[in-house]
Amino acid sequence: MIKRSGDDPFNFGYRYGQVIELVAPGVEVKTTWPGGGYRQLTGNSFACPYIVGIIALIVETYPNLTPFQVKSILSQLLNAIERKPRPSPEC
Numbered sequence: 001m002i003k004r005s006g007d008d009p010f011n012f013g014y015r016y017g018q019v020i021e022l023v024a025p026g027v028e029v030k031t032t033w034p035g036g037g038y039r040q041l042t043g044n045s046f047a048c049p050y051i052v053g054i055i056a057l058i059v060e061t062y063p064n065l066t067p068f069q070v071k072s073i074l075s076q077l078l079n080a081i082e083r084k085p086r087p088s089p090e091c
Helices: 044-061 067-083
Strands: 002-004 022-025 029-032 038-041
Touching (some): 044 067
């Protein structure tokens, strides 16, 4: 998995057959900072929770799935998302 910019938790990608298979938001993520306040930070440690959260929702609903089945569901979900037309940005 790698990080990417953006704030939509369901806007992630899947690249079958390459070293990088999943991407999720992890660039300039607004996060809390020790001592108060917020900072924008970048890193895979911010991207991983997006994917793990989606996996947790899948496994909560279907607790008997194998890891391969979960990965297959992620792939199918992403294929459906990628086929869905995105609204054009407003000017």
